[in-house]
Amino acid sequence: MAALFRGSRRLLQKRKDNVDLSTVCRSMASKTAVGFIGLGNMGIPMALNLLKSGYPIIATDAFPESGKELQDHGAQILDTPAEVAEKADRIFTMLPSSPNVIEAYTGANGILKKIKKGTLLIDSSTIDPSVAKEMALASEKMGAVFMDAPVSGGVGAASLAQLTFMVGGLEEEFTAAKELLGCMGANVLYCGQVGAGQAAKICNNMLLAIGMIGTAETMNLGIRLGLDPQLLAQVLNMSSGRCWSSDRYNPAPGVMEACPPPTTTWGFGTTLMAKDLGLAQIMATSTLTPIPLGSLAHQLYRTMCARGYANKDFSSVFQFLREEEGQ
Amino acid sequence: MAALFRGSRRLLQKRKDNVDLSTVCRSMASKTAVGFIGLGNMGIPMALNLLKSGYPIIATDAFPESGKELQDHGAQILDTPAEVAEKADRIFTMLPSSPNVIEAYTGANGILKKIKKGTLLIDSSTIDPSVAKEMALASEKMGAVFMDAPVSGGVGAASLAQLTFMVGGLEEEFTAAKELLGCMGANVLYCGQVGAGQAAKICNNMLLAIGMIGTAETMNLGIRLGLDPQLLAQVLNMSSGRCWSSDRYNPAPGVMEACPPPTTTWGFGTTLMAKDLGLAQIMATSTLTPIPLGSLAHQLYRTMCARGYANKDFSSVFQFLREEEGQ
């Protein structure tokens, strides 16, 4: 198997020459304006945290009204990614999926239309690693640097600046990226070349989905066998069955306070999980990797989307597997 | 769904009358001889720990030579479970599977042939909860008390008296059982009526199997995508993908020291895991509970047994899913 994210030395060298000077410039340019494209549930609190840390924000969103809150806090809202690129040399994108990212970068009013040489581009969306690589290549051609830095943690963590960032891209740019990412998250992990952040994120979410469904099945089975849910959770969490979904986000009602969350505003939706598992599936198919449980997890979340669970939190798989009468 | 392990008050009352006096007797009889039936990899270190705590041991095994080591440490070795039952009023059984337990209790030379009224019987085997209930009923008819107390932790934990016991049976007998179980384990958890220990154990192992296969798939996929295995493990363990198999027993070579274990002497074998998942499957089928991932995990371990992995540690699912050339 080729090591997809380990850049060859030659490539690194070439890229380095390309961007070296501008890196220096950016370093000196600290606390100058930062661009932010994509003001959804995640983007807004992330941009607010950058503002709080003292960075002027120049932002845009496909829905102009999304910029209102940020504007009230002093951000400048422009019409298009191209306009943002004209004014900022460090730009974040935080968008729902691959097509949005492609549009924001390479569209008619996209970033690359007006980008300045040496600009640092950081994409925190969760997308196909191969799209991340395409964007990196397109950016490089314009003399800019692209990094992927998808997040783990949801809206709550975004508000509290407690996100985890998994970063892929040139190692020598990591310091510059970390300076900004550190304002929005508690953990910033360097994972390897461009796309490696996405790969790590998707691997994590696949195992998360497996753990969540497994926990739901196990709690449901135990309850059917007459075990007390809280006791069963305690047994699992003291033993080898323990996982994040059993000890932090147990989906059986009554085991944890405020879990599962009443709506997806707070949580992580079934549709998003199905999307991430679809990415995992595509990556596994293209690398000829067997993922039997990951694949079945994908199918279950896909079936849930088809059966009315599209807008529920991903922990609702517990309800999905219970018998109708028991809900 | 009927709560299978929640005894009705009436039933508890009736049983209480039956055994009340003897309970008192046993409490006073502390440090009198304890019977131990089943001297395999687990049974021997468990019995040794009881000896160390000052309890005289009267033991037996289907293979007489198995008693040798224990005899050297001062235990008395007899020929049959019946003979042990004649001499001890607290008896442990630690046997490979349901048929062995049935034989040890109800066989021609079984415990119940010579059992004394008021004897406390504790079965630490992992068996079908319905067999546990049958044994409890048969014991009750002879005026004895049966509890199930399967363990989590393997040979290593058994040697270090670090086992976790999941206990099912009459709550008022739990104190007496705990006195002895505490000599062999670090955690002794009361789970409910007879069979509840087995139910909790099997639930745990089902989630363990799911977590292990999920971790193996995820590590394998990440490596194929070019991620460094140690870095990927670090990302998972800081994020929501974390589980016991990712942070304590990571199956990808090089991530943890001495993991996966070279042989099953130390670890937990594929065949045993397949057996436990078979029990989970039977319990789920009889309670009409959907367990899609648990069921697929069962099939994967069953397929591994068929493909030459029967005697390997259950973490070898990582190797099973890798491509031939990569091993």
Add this chain to the structure above:
Amino acid sequence: MAALFRGSRRLLQKRKDNVDLSTVCRSMASKTAVGFIGLGNMGIPMALNLLKSGYPIIATDAFPESGKELQDHGAQILDTPAEVAEKADRIFTMLPSSPNVIEAYTGANGILKKIKKGTLLIDSSTIDPSVAKEMALASEKMGAVFMDAPVSGGVGAASLAQLTFMVGGLEEEFTAAKELLGCMGANVLYCGQVGAGQAAKICNNMLLAIGMIGTAETMNLGIRLGLDPQLLAQVLNMSSGRCWSSDRYNPAPGVMEACPPPTTTWGFGTTLMAKDLGLAQIMATSTLTPIPLGSLAHQLYRTMCARGYANKDFSSVFQFLREEEGQ
């Protein structure tokens, strides 16, 4: 693997001595009364077909009113299986599941309480092969012969005497059984020793479930890709994708007339399919046989039962997997 249904010669010999004379008697007794226990959707048309063939019927059912229709056609209705056994020396049972069969044979008013030596007992219920073997043993002790003869074909085939019978039991009794089974079915297949009929039936239904879900997934995928459902069915049925569910019972609306059926009165219910798959699962678990697709099919039908599809035809898996909007 021991051949579970192949009787040893010695055993056959012994049994033969036991029943030889009575076999002769029954052969001469043709057109004498036949007992029928279990007058549900299947039992009534089956008993009516025996009546049409000239056999007097002596019947019973747990719900006395179930006998009304048969009585109108001249059958004698009694109160209990024991009373039927007193009057008939060839008796059919057609009951919902294992516990009903056990009760009908070994209950307080069961067949075996009043059975005559040499009676031929034929059970057409679908039950666990191990229960069939227990009933055979209990019958043998009373000098009677037990055969299992589960059916394939549903209520429609039962009415038209077009059922397929899969028969297990002593080969020398097959002729006597076939005489009666031939009045109710088009195919009567000898499968081996007692339990072999059940084994064959359950194997067939497992593959049926796999074929049905597979056809539903395939038709759904094709439709999503823009293919015309009738054209796709035609392609499959001319190619290697062909199966009974694609060419005889295609679950995609509009492909076949009257398929899927509007209610389960005509068809085969999801709950019954889940029950048969549960039996397949138990048999596979006890023989250590991997059945990955069979196992997942079981879980899907189990999940459907939990999600409101319990009373629908088993072909409704097509609807279950479609997106909500498309129904």
Add this chain to the structure above:
Amino acid sequence: MAALFRGSRRLLQKRKDNVDLSTVCRSMASKTAVGFIGLGNMGIPMALNLLKSGYPIIATDAFPESGKELQDHGAQILDTPAEVAEKADRIFTMLPSSPNVIEAYTGANGILKKIKKGTLLIDSSTIDPSVAKEMALASEKMGAVFMDAPVSGGVGAASLAQLTFMVGGLEEEFTAAKELLGCMGANVLYCGQVGAGQAAKICNNMLLAIGMIGTAETMNLGIRLGLDPQLLAQVLNMSSGRCWSSDRYNPAPGVMEACPPPTTTWGFGTTLMAKDLGLAQIMATSTLTPIPLGSLAHQLYRTMCARGYANKDFSSVFQFLREEEGQ
């Protein structure tokens, strides 16, 4: 869901104008030379059948020696697809996978470099339908017509001109395509717009894979339960378990003559099946379609490739699921 393969009337009209004249020309040009690109196990017998029907053949292959046999029968062998396109206005491609097709059409020496207006291009490779659509678009820009016509049937059917063709493309071109396809196959089915042939083919192969694994599981389970394999096959084939893999290609040894085939030269390899299931998976993921059994079938064939079954016939899943000792 948009109907991906149903062209709008407007689009059809536009395309019609584009190609109308040339269609007429081709019709008159019958028995003029036909181009053939890709001379592998399938391509050679297909091209030979065109030769037999009186069509001069102009062919090429990436491996020049592959053309030897065809040359001996009178075909002209050229160096590149571009050269073939210069001389023939009806061209077949029969290549292993998507990248080869892309290269043959759009590569430096590809067909489109020298294509004549009005040429009819027919691709019989099995590829991603989205690649088929890209090739169609690229061809249309050059004034040519592209159709996809993947086959079902293998090398044996190719030699006997017994293939089944599933055709996608402009309906008014179907007659011209059928004239040639009829020389190589027994069934030529029009499936819809470009890509529809691929979609139908992949749907069929997904159901084939499910049927084959299901049959293997069922035969294996039945044999373990003591049933005679030939009897079990007979029961299934008379009942609702029947499918192509049970009645035409039964994988259990001894049930059918010459089945399973000793090598993949004759059969359909595990690697190819895994590839087709990968395409099904990608199509299902992109259309948000749940395919639980199809997905697990994909994972099983992928695991088989990883475990030494890559070069075996796809029916070897029977051996894969059996226990080692039993083989």
